[in-house]
Amino acid sequence: MTLLVKKKTFLLQKKGTLASKLTINQNNSLYYEHVEGKPNTYTYVFINALTGNTSAWNGFIGKRVKDKGYGYLTYNFHGQINSSFDENINLTFE
Numbered sequence: 001m002t003l004l005v006k007k008k009t010f011l012l013q014k015k016g017t018l019a020s021k022l023t024i025n026q027n028n029s030l031y032y033e034h035v036e037g038k039p040n041t042y043t044y045v046f047i048n049a050l051t052g053n054t055s056a057w058n059g060f061i062g063k064r065v066k067d068k069g070y071g072y073l074t075y076n077f078h079g080q081i082n083s084s085f086d087e088n089i090n091l092t093f094e
Contacts, residue, residue: 020034031075032075034073035065035071037066037071038070042070044071045072046061046073046074048074057074
């Protein structure tokens, strides 16, 4: 399955943190937060536990990563907080 990304909506930008929503189509979107690191450093990508959300990463752990000069990206899965999900979509392994 190929998804075309329609647009990006910026929800919040504060002190180097970008909180945004990536719109996939009318009924599907992903909420994410991106903290930019210092130049020529790594960006960590944090993936939530099934019942988690971005708040698991943007507190203590995110602060430690940022304090070391690195950036991070964290996002919520479809259906989690601020990420919309079309319940009528046919999900397959293809």
